[in-house]
Amino acid sequence: xxxxxxxxxxxxxxxxxxxxxxxxxxxxxxxxxxxxxxxxxxxxxxxxxxxxxxxxxxxxxxxxxxxxxxxxxxxxxxxxxxxxxxxxxxxxxxxxxxxxxxxxxxxxxxxxxxxxxxxxxxxxxxxxxxxxxxxxxxxxxxxxxxxxxxxxxxxxxxxxxxxxxxxxxxxxxxxxxxxxxxxxxxxxxxxxxxxxxxxxxxxxxxxxxxxxxxxxxxxxxxxxxxxxxxxxxxxxxxxxxxxxxxxxxxxx
Amino acid sequence: xxxxxxxxxxxxxxxxxxxxxxxxxxxxxxxxxxxxxxxxxxxxxxxxxxxxxxxxxxxxxxxxxxxxxxxxxxxxxxxxxxxxxxxxxxxxxxxxxxxxxxxxxxxxxxxxxxxxxxxxxxxxxxxxxxxxxxxxxxxxxxxxxxxxxxxxxxxxxxxxxxxxxxxxxxxxxxxxxxxxxxxxxxxxxxxxxxxxxxxxxxxxxxxxxxxxxxx
Numbered sequence: 001x002x003x004x005x006x007x008x009x010x011x012x013x014x015x016x017x018x019x020x021x022x023x024x025x026x027x028x029x030x031x032x033x034x035x036x037x038x039x040x041x042x043x044x045x046x047x048x049x050x051x052x053x054x055x056x057x058x059x060x061x062x063x064x065x066x067x068x069x070x071x072x073x074x075x076x077x078x079x080x081x082x083x084x085x086x087x088x089x090x091x092x093x094x095x096x097x098x099x100x101x102x103x104x105x106x107x108x109x110x111x112x113x114x115x116x117x118x119x120x121x122x123x124x125x126x127x128x129x130x131x132x133x134x135x136x137x138x139x140x141x142x143x144x145x146x147x148x149x150x151x152x153x154x155x156x157x158x159x160x161x162x163x164x165x166x167x168x169x170x171x172x173x174x175x176x177x178x179x180x181x182x183x184x185x186x187x188x189x190x191x192x193x194x195x196x197x198x199x200x201x202x203x204x205x206x207x208x209x210x211x212x213x214x215x216x217x218x219x220x221x222x223x224x225x226x227x228x229x230x231x232x233x234x235x236x237x238x239x240x241x242x243x244x245x246x247x248x249x250x251x252x
Numbered sequence: 253x254x255x256x257x258x259x260x261x262x263x264x265x266x267x268x269x270x271x272x273x274x275x276x277x278x279x280x281x282x283x284x285x286x287x288x289x290x291x292x293x294x295x296x297x298x299x300x301x302x303x304x305x306x307x308x309x310x311x312x313x314x315x316x317x318x319x320x321x322x323x324x325x326x327x328x329x330x331x332x333x334x335x336x337x338x339x340x341x342x343x344x345x346x347x348x349x350x351x352x353x354x355x356x357x358x359x360x361x362x363x364x365x366x367x368x369x370x371x372x373x374x375x376x377x378x379x380x381x382x383x384x385x386x387x388x389x390x391x392x393x394x395x396x397x398x399x400x401x402x403x404x405x406x407x408x409x410x411x412x413x414x415x416x417x418x419x420x421x422x423x424x425x426x427x428x429x430x431x432x433x434x435x436x437x438x439x440x441x442x443x444x445x446x447x448x449x450x451x452x453x454x455x456x457x458x459x460x461x462x463x464x465x466x467x
Contacts (some may be wrong), residue, residue: 005287022362025359026359026360026361026362028359029356029359029360030360031462032356032359033348033356036347036348036352037345037347037348038349041346041347095347097343099341099343100337100340100341100343100344100345101340101397102342102343102345104307104309104337104339104341104343105337105343105357106360107309107332107334108307108332108333108336108337108363109332109334110360110362111360111363123257202388242436249307250309251310251311
């Protein structure tokens with residue numbers, strides 16, 4: 001009898017086992033699945049990169065071949081083009097899993113909804129934001145951009161885009177039950193992008209001034225720190241709000 | 253799964269409101285290990301809602317839900333880790349092949365990788381393992397969705413119309429899988445419009461609640 005009882009206890013602790021390791025494995029499994037789905041379902045990431053490139057190449061046609069002018073506006077231009085391109089990518093972030101019932105199964109797993117949002121946002125960053133950042137040096141050449149400034153621009157992309165992705169997840173999570181949510185997400189999300197954009201451009205301008213003056217880059221200058229903070233806050237708010245939005249729709 | 257014998261799910265006066273209207277009102281049941289609870293009733297009476305309430309997706313507007321597990325003193329609502337929920341949507345990705353689909357769920361739930369082959373075999377999916385979800389028929393997708401049940405032992409199964417679009421052979425498999433789970437002490441709640449002919453099944457027939465506004 002005692003032996004049977006201890007057996008029972010073991011079988012129950014097996015279900016009660018929810019170690020950080022199992023959450024981490026579930027997180028990685030979800031990221032891997034989303035990466036596979038993204039690569040299997042055609043060139044979604046590539047299309048976004050092409051859109052990004054087209055927006056950037058259209059600008060010289062609109063402004064004329066004024067190289068100093070292009071050089072001056074290049075960082076802001078690339079940032080705005082990156083934001084526009086990334087806005088196109090969020091409408092399917094949770095929609096597919098929500099519509100086909102996968103989300104119900106995911107919720108019964110070891111990850112919280114916040115963890116699910118974070119995992120899907122990671123995969124989304126790798127398949128959408130990372131290709132955009134990789135394409136930036138080529139486009140910077142078209143805009144006659146200074147190499148030192150380009151390096152710093154890419155640094156601001158790397159710091160800022162995780163925040164942008166999670167803010168986009170917020171828009172996607174809140175509008176997951178809505179058909180053709182693309183424009184709604186853009187309207188929800190764009191105002192929240194403003195702090196990241198302002199501090200990123202501020203940091204790049206500061207870097208350009210110090211580079212022009214012959215100084216070295218200061219990564220701890222206030223604009224860069226504010227950009228990091230804005231990205232972190234955006235990310236935190238994005239995860240919590242996206243999970244809340246999904247919870248609302250699952251119970252709807 | 254020895255020693256699961258004491259699992260029991262009890263609902264007392266459950267109520268749930270959707271869209272300002274009470275869909276469930278005063279639903280009581282006791283689902284014991286070994287006796288699957290078959291929930292029947294006309295369309296829109298709240299069968300799916302009841303399962304989603306138990307799964308924790310929907311909030312209770314009233315009543316109590318208690319899950320008794322062996323060697324656990326306190327009675328609490330069932331936790332996500334106790335539950336296999338298979339809704340009326342299959343969740344089969346068109347770009348993933350059947351095996352990869354199950355491998356993902358096994359990894360995600362922290363199950364043993366070898367459970368995938370056993371689950372494929374049990375639902376007669378071994379021959380289809382390399383096919384992408386896009387080319388599967390409705391019944392085959394259903395079987396893929398149900399195969400998830402066998403990846404990891406979880407005491408409480410919530411199945412929403414599991415037999416829809418299954419052929420005779422697949423229904424027999426489903427019946428066997430449910431019977432096995434019950435024999436091992438698991439609790440099964442299943443909604444169905446047609447008789448699944450599960451041995452020892454207990455019927456719970458829902459009827460529309462009297463119309464009164466939700467509080």
